[in-house]
Amino acid sequence: MYITKVAPLKKIPLPSPQLLTYFTSQKLENGSLVFIPLRNKEVSAIVFSQEKVSEAKAEIKNADFEIRPISKVTGRRIMPDYQIRLAEWLSEYYWASLGKTLSLFLPSHFLKKIIKENSNCSKGVLAKSEIDDFFILYFR
Numbered sequence: 001m002y003i004t005k006v007a008p009l010k011k012i013p014l015p016s017p018q019l020l021t022y023f024t025s026q027k028l029e030n031g032s033l034v035f036i037p038l039r040n041k042e043v044s045a046i047v048f049s050q051e052k053v054s055e056a057k058a059e060i061k062n063a064d065f066e067i068r069p070i071s072k073v074t075g076r077r078i079m080p081d082y083q084i085r086l087a088e089w090l091s092e093y094y095w096a097s098l099g100k101t102l103s104l105f106l107p108s109h110f111l112k113k114i115i116k117e118n119s120n121c122s123k124g125v126l127a128k129s130e131i132d133d134f135f136i137l138y139f140r
């Protein structure tokens with residue numbers, strides 16, 4: 001099991017925490033796209049960091065909130081580290097929501113299509129070939 005910090009691609013009012021904590025059984029790369037439960041909705045989010053549960057026992061024990069599971073994993077890294085660092089810097093410099101800043105780095109059509117595909121996905125993991133098609137279309 002892994003404790004995963006993610007940034008939802010939604011506006012979270014400042015000064016609220018911009019990174020939320022979830023757990024998953026899968027090892028994920030930083031920059032991966034996942035879907036998380038947030039209130040009564042399922043929203044997309046970017047993975048920022050991950051550590052094993054055994055290494056985060058103190059954090060889990062002292063948490064004043066319930067750590068929920070990640071709903072679905074796309075299985076693909078969609079943001080490189082340099083874009084994540086730039087989004088963090090922009091968010092701090094302009095006092096903007098990290099999630100909204102991250103969403104500026106992704107084509108809106110790409111996100112809409114991934115979310116649509118996610119709603120048709122029964123296993124909780126999107127096929128890599130579907131995501132690769134979008135990367136070929138947008139990033140080449």
